[in-house]
Amino acid sequence: MAETHTEIYRPFEGRLRSRALRFLPLCLAGIRVAARRKLPLILLFTPPAITGIVSSFIVYAKFSLEQEVGTRGVTDAGLRIAIAMARQMTQVHNQIVGSQRAIQTFALLVIAWFGAGLIAEDRKQGAHLLYFSRPLTRLDYFLGHFCTVAFYGLCAVLGPGLLICTVATFSSPDYSFLKEEWDVIAATFGFALVCVGVLAALVLAVSSLVNRKSFALAGVFGLVVASQAVGGVMSELEADEDFLMIGIWSNLFRLADWMFGARRPIFHWDPRWSVVILSSLFVLCVGVCAWRIRRLEVVA
Amino acid sequence: MSAVVEAEQVGRWYGQVVGLNELTLVIGPGVTGLVGPNGAGKSTFLKLVAGEIRPSRGRLEVLGLRPFANRAFFRRIGFCPQQDALYDDLRAPALVEFLLRLSGYRRAEARRRAAAALERVGLTQGLGRKVGTYSKGMRQRVKLAQAIAHEPELLIVDEPLSGLDPIGRAEMTELFRGLGEAGVHVLISSHVLHEVENLTDRIVLLHRGRLLAQGTVGDVRRLLNRHPRRVVITLREPRRLANRLIGLEDVSSVRLDGDGARLSVETSDIESFFRRLTAVAGEERAGIRSLESTDASLEAVFDYLVG
Amino acid sequence: MTLIRTTILIFGMQLTRSLRSKRTGFCLLVAIGPGALAWLIQRFPGAPPSVEIVIYPGWFLLLQVIVPILSLIAGSAVISEEIDDRTVTYLFTRPIPRAALMLGRWLATALVLCLILAFGAGLLALMARFGGNPPERAHIGQGVVGPLIAMAVLGGAVYSGLFAAIGTLYKHPMIVGLGYTFAIEGFLANLPGKSQGLTIQFYLRSYIAGRGAEVWQRIESFELTTFDPAGEALATLLWVLVVALAVGCVVVSRRQYLLTA
Numbered sequence: 056m057a058e059t060h061t062e063i064y065r066p067f068e069g070r071l072r073s074r075a076l077r078f079l080p081l082c083l084a085g086i087r088v089a090a091r092r093k094l095p096l097i098l099l100f101t102p103p104a105i106t107g108i109v110s111s112f113i114v115y116a117k118f119s120l121e122q123e124v125g126t127r128g129v130t131d132a133g134l135r136i137a138i139a140m141a142r143q144m145t146q147v148h149n150q151i152v153g154s155q156r157a158i159q160t161f162a163l164l165v166i167a168w169f170g171a172g173l174i175a176e177d178r179k180q181g182a183h184l185l186y187f188s189r190p191l192t193r194l195d196y197f198l199g200h201f202c203t204v205a206f207y208g209l210c211a212v213l214g215p216g217l218l219i220c221t222v223a224t225f226s227s228p229d230y231s232f233l234k235e236e237w238d239v240i241a242a243t244f245g246f247a248l249v250c251v252g253v254l255a256a257l258v259l260a261v262s263s264l265v266n267r268k269s270f271a272l273a274g275v276f277g278l279v280v281a282s283q284a285v286g287g288v289m290s291e292l293e294a295d296e297d298f299l300m301i302g303i304w305s306n307l308f309r310l311a312d313w314m315f316g317a318r319r320p321i322f323h324w325d326p327r328w329s330v331v332i333l334s335s336l337f338v339l340c341v342g343v344c345a346w347r348i349r350r351l352e353v354v355a
Numbered sequence: 356m357s358a359v360v361e362a363e364q365v366g367r368w369y370g371q372v373v374g375l376n377e378l379t380l381v382i383g384p385g386v387t388g389l390v391g392p393n394g395a396g397k398s399t400f401l402k403l404v405a406g407e408i409r410p411s412r413g414r415l416e417v418l419g420l421r422p423f424a425n426r427a428f429f430r431r432i433g434f435c436p437q438q439d440a441l442y443d444d445l446r447a448p449a450l451v452e453f454l455l456r457l458s459g460y461r462r463a464e465a466r467r468r469a470a471a472a473l474e475r476v477g478l479t480q481g482l483g484r485k486v487g488t489y490s491k492g493m494r495q496r497v498k499l500a501q502a503i504a505h506e507p508e509l510l511i512v513d514e515p516l517s518g519l520d521p522i523g524r525a526e527m528t529e530l531f532r533g534l535g536e537a538g539v540h541v542l543i544s545s546h547v548l549h550e551v552e553n554l555t556d557r558i559v560l561l562h563r564g565r566l567l568a569q570g571t572v573g574d575v576r577r578l579l580n581r582h583p584r585r586v587v588i589t590l591r592e593p594r595r596l597a598n599r600l601i602g603l604e605d606v607s608s609v610r611l612d613g614d615g616a617r618l619s620v621e622t623s624d625i626e627s628f629f630r631r632l633t634a635v636a637g638e639e640r641a642g643i644r645s646l647e648s649t650d651a652s653l654e655a656v657f658d659y660l661v662g
Numbered sequence: 663m664t665l666i667r668t669t670i671l672i673f674g675m676q677l678t679r680s681l682r683s684k685r686t687g688f689c690l691l692v693a694i695g696p697g698a699l700a701w702l703i704q705r706f707p708g709a710p711p712s713v714e715i716v717i718y719p720g721w722f723l724l725l726q727v728i729v730p731i732l733s734l735i736a737g738s739a740v741i742s743e744e745i746d747d748r749t750v751t752y753l754f755t756r757p758i759p760r761a762a763l764m765l766g767r768w769l770a771t772a773l774v775l776c777l778i779l780a781f782g783a784g785l786l787a788l789m790a791r792f793g794g795n796p797p798e799r800a801h802i803g804q805g806v807v808g809p810l811i812a813m814a815v816l817g818g819a820v821y822s823g824l825f826a827a828i829g830t831l832y833k834h835p836m837i838v839g840l841g842y843t844f845a846i847e848g849f850l851a852n853l854p855g856k857s858q859g860l861t862i863q864f865y866l867r868s869y870i871a872g873r874g875a876e877v878w879q880r881i882e883s884f885e886l887t888t889f890d891p892a893g894e895a896l897a898t899l900l901w902v903l904v905v906a907l908a909v910g911c912v913v914v915s916r917r918q919y920l921l922t923a
Contacts, residue, residue: 160845168837267746269836270685270735276840277692277731284723285699292703292710292718369920405755408918424915426663426757434755438921440748444679453675457756459663501752 077191081199086206089169099165100211103158107215110150111222117146118226147223147232148239148315151216155246155311158215159304163254165211167275170204170258172268174347179266183351193348197341201255208251216243242314250307253333256340257303263347279303297324306332357419359384359509359540360404365413367399374399376564378413382542386535388551389544390657391561397544398437400561401513404542405434418509430458433507435498437514443487447473450486451501458505472504473497477526491518499527509540516550528554548654560660567660576656583607583621585649586628591642593618599635603628665765668758672766680774685739689732689775693782696724697789704794711799713806713877715790720810721881724786725866729779729817730843736775737825738835740767741914748921761911768826768907772819779814783807805875812873813866816899820862823903827910830917859890862902868895 090096155162177183186196220240223232233240261274286301299305299322306329312320313329360382367374375396389397402408403415406422406429415421420428442450448469455465473482476496481489486497495518502510512531516524531541531554545551551558552572560567560575568575576584590596597609597618605624612619622628625648636643649655663671680686696719703709703719741764744750753763787807791800828842829835851863858864870878872892890898 269738269742269834272836272840273731273735276844277727280844281695281723281727281731284727285695288699288718288722289703291722292714293706293708407751407754408920423918424754424760426759429755429757432755434751436748436751438748438751440751442679442749444682453671454752454756456671457663457668457753457758459757 078195078198078202081186081191081195082202082206085173085200085203089203089207095168099161099168100214102161103165103211103215106154106158107218110154110215111219114147114150114219114223115226118223118228118232122228147219147236148242149317151219151239151243152311152315152317154215154219155212155250156308158211159307162208162211162250163276163279166204166208166251166254167258167272169207170200170255171262171271171275173200173203174259174262174344174351175265175268175271178351187352193345193352197259197344197348200259204255204258205251208255209247212250213243213247216247219243239315242316246311246314249310249333253303253307253337253340256337256344260340260343260347263344263351296322300324300328300332303333303336358382359387359418360542361414361416362403363414365403365410365415367396367403367408367411373564375403375410375561378561378564378566380559380566380569382559383557384540385557386531386541386543386555388555388558389542389561390546390548390551390558391567392546394563395546395561396564397546397561398513399564401434401437401511401542401544405432405436405511407434431508433502433505433510435502435510435512435515437517439491439494439518441486441494441497444485446484447478447482447486447489447493447497447500450497451504454501455504460505468504469500472500475503475530476500477523492520492523495519496523499530503534507539509542510534512541512543514545515543516545516547524550548657549652552652552654560657562660568656572652572656575660583623584625584628586620586622586625587612587647587649588618588620588632588643589616589645590618590636591644592639593641595639596636596641599639600632603631603635663756663758663762665759665762668762669766669769672753672762673769676767676770677773680770685735686774686778689736689778690781692728692732693778694785695728696720696782697785699723700786700789701793704789709795709799711801712790712793712795713802714880715793715795716787716802716806716810717877717881720783720786721870721878724779724783724810724814725817726863728782729814730821730847732775732779733818733821734825734836734839734843736771737768737822738829738839740764740771740822740826740829741910742829742835745919745921750919751921754919760915764826764830764910764914765907768823768910771826772822775822776815776818779818780811783811783814786810803875803877805873806877809870809874809878813870816869816896817862817866820899820903820906823906823910824862827906827913830910830913862899865890865895865899865902868892869899 177186191199220232220243223236223239224230227233257278258271258275261278262268262271265271265274283302283304286299286305289298289301290296300309305322309320309322309324309326309329310333311317312322313326358381360380362378362380365378366376378396378400389400391397399408403410404417404422406417406425409423418428418431422428445453448466451469451472452462452465455468456462460468473479473496476499478493478496478500481493486494489497495515499512499515502512510531515531516527519527528550531543535541535555541555543551543554556571556573558572558575559569588596593611593615597611600606600618600620601609603622605627606620606622608621610619611617620628632646635641699719700715703715709715741750744753744763744767750763754760784807787802787810791802824842825835825839828838832838847861847863850857851861868889869892871889872895889895
């Protein structure tokens with residue numbers, strides 16, 4: 056004889072409604088799951104943290120020195136030149152650009168580590184069957200994973216830059232850095248978004264093409280390094296620096312130099328080309344993701 | 356007859372997680388069921404027995420040998436693991452044949468045995484397709500085929516009936532029974548108790564990494580004397596018989612069930628009860644239609660031990 | 663079953679599977695890259711001489727990027743793929759020496775990989791020679807292609823052996839391999855001094871510098887380095903390979919591999 060136990064459950068009252076930002080639970084879950092393993096967090100974020108701290112210290116020293124010199128004055132000509140050079144080297148935006156170059160490998164490693172397994176492992180474990188049996192669109196699925204990667208990427212890329220800006224703000228006299236060089240802060244955010252956005256899309260695209268995290272990691276690194284190598288080879292053989300535009304990192308550096316107004320950039324091509332190249336790469340990667348996620352949903 | 360498996364204070368842990376703890380048991384020849392809920396340590400124990408891993412402590416001997424990485428031991432066993440993992444890019448005959456060749460058979464003999472094993476497990480269709488295209492039940496049969504193809508002395512199977520339909524389960528149960536009758540020692544684990552009960556009455560019960568009970572189901576049940584045995588009697592004159600039964604000294608309760616046509620009796624000594632029931636029922640002309648001991652099953656035993 | 667017989671059996675099975683796998687197709691596609699680049703370079707006006715088209719992509723792209731990456735993808739999967747797929751159970755419960763699994767799979771993987779890399783290097787040379795340069799600039803000469811192919815093949819074998827050994831030791835061999843390739847080798851190989859001897863790239867360079875034509879010296883980084891004699895470099899590479907395989911065999915013979923359910 057059948058039995059029911061309605062006394063256990065509260066009857067549902069209300070109506071189900073569609074939630075806006077459906078990707079958010081997926082994103083937050085991804086962040087929580089990734090944060091459970093402490094060792095990768097420590098290993099991957101320590102170098103960017105150290106870089107940020109060191110650069111912040113340099114910026115702090117710069118402002119302190121300027122205040123000291125401003126108060127007492129400098130009579131020695133050589134010392135004046137040295138101070139002028141030091142002032143140039145320790146410009147906040149130069150420090151930010153310098154720190155980004157220093158942590159480039161770790162930034163890529165962070166984004167690749169936290170992003171490479173997202174779609175690949177979903178496919179391997181069959182988790183996509185669970186996702187697509189929920190009212191989750193392909194866009195929600197993509198955005199959920201994209202935001203997970205982007206979160207950690209921003210921690211690695213934006214974190215050091217924001218730290219430097221914060222130290223600069225509070226150590227500059229009357230918060231002059233905030234008033235006069237707020238564009239550096241804007242550029243810090245802008246560059247971080249571009250860098251993380253492009254790399255996150257690239258990592259997800261590669262992840263969607265393979266079924267193992269390890270292959271995705273190798274693929275991402277291989278692509279980035281190979282693009283640099285191809286650009287370098289072409290540039291060397293054709294004796295034309297513009298071929299370096301083939302390299303993903305080269306374009307990011309060019310963009311960084313442009314956004315931060317570096318006076319002596321490494322590369323000299325029109326930065327708008329870098330914008331076009333990175334945008335195209337982003338669109339291509341998003342397109343690959345869209346195609347592969349569609350296949351996941353259909354084949355599921 | 357010598358023991359097939361001898362474990363003495365065997366422990367196995369994975370970091371902080373204890374898989375098995377101070378397990379001491381002896382498993383004899385024939386078919387033995389290893390039962391327990393999820394997380395009891397069944398798979399850990401089977402992996403130890405199959406030589407896949409070493410015990411963290413204690414002594415374990417299977418067929419008189421230490422199993423881990425022991426080639427002489429592996430010649431004598433067949434292992435069907437729990438995980439649904441196969442070489443998806445191979446065809447079933449090629450897969451089984453390859454594993455047979457690793458067991459030392461020549462190509463022609465391996466091919467013949469592979470075909471025979473696949474037929475024996477009931478996989479006769481789809482042999483031209485890759486294993487990756489198989490259903491779960493077909494994959495399970497391939498796993499079993501590779502475990503029995505070389506006619507091992509000891510067959511170790513971890514959850515072998517999962518993924519099989521009822522007909523498949525019946526066929527596999529028959530297969531294991533047949534192997535047991537042919538002299539193969541079978542150690543089979545499952546958390547589906549009634550299936551193990553259909554196969555054998557010799558059980559090893561694990562719970563939370565420890566040995567809970569061992570023996571035949573009946574023997575284990577007899578040991579549980581704090582739980583009175585329950586007998587359900589369907590009969591014509593339930594109330595008359597109930598009046599008489601309540602007077603018997605080892606009957607602790609009598610209950611009229613639902614529609615009043617059944618008596619549910621609890622007794623602390625079931626053999627004595629059955630002896631006296633015949634006489635009493637005859638005197639009262641009770642018209643017994645059926646008699647059932649509802650808690651002699653493995654499931655009931657397990658509930659009493661764990662619950 | 664003896665070690666040799668088992669190794670041959672596993673080699674045969676793995677070779678068949680490797681030839682049919684998507685990973686091999688991917689590796690082939692990547693290996694074609696330098697050849698495609700060589701063809702592309704000659705589409706531009708003022709293309710450099712063919713010999714430079716061989717040595718620059720050959721050194722910077724093929725030997726420093728493609729060989730390590732493909733070796734990492736192939737080599738790290740020798741044991742770790744069986745563990746990740748949880749199929750190692752079937753092999754480890756057979757009466758075979760465990761080391762045969764390592765040797766047999768590595769042999770098959772390395773053979774396919776080396777063939778692909780040799781093809782890639784050969785295609786690069788072919789495209790450089792016949793890809794469009796006029797005859798007076800298309801001449802490549804002795805001591806250019808041979809050493810390149812030899813080092814692509816040997817580099818593939820040594821790297822794959824090293825990464826196969828790493829695969830037996832670590833749960834995430836890809837991370838360790840990437841770290842070694844791009845952090846350790848990328849840093850140390852370009853640092854003047856004895857520390858270069860800790861990298862495989864140094865010995866590959868030494869061999870080419872010693873056995874290859876003079877044109878190899880045009881590569882900038884060669885100027886900063888004091889190379890080992892070619893014979894010694896070759897011996898060191900083979901020694902690294904043997905030690906890596908030996909370590910891998912010992913580890914896989916003794917280690918317990920815990921498979922997740």
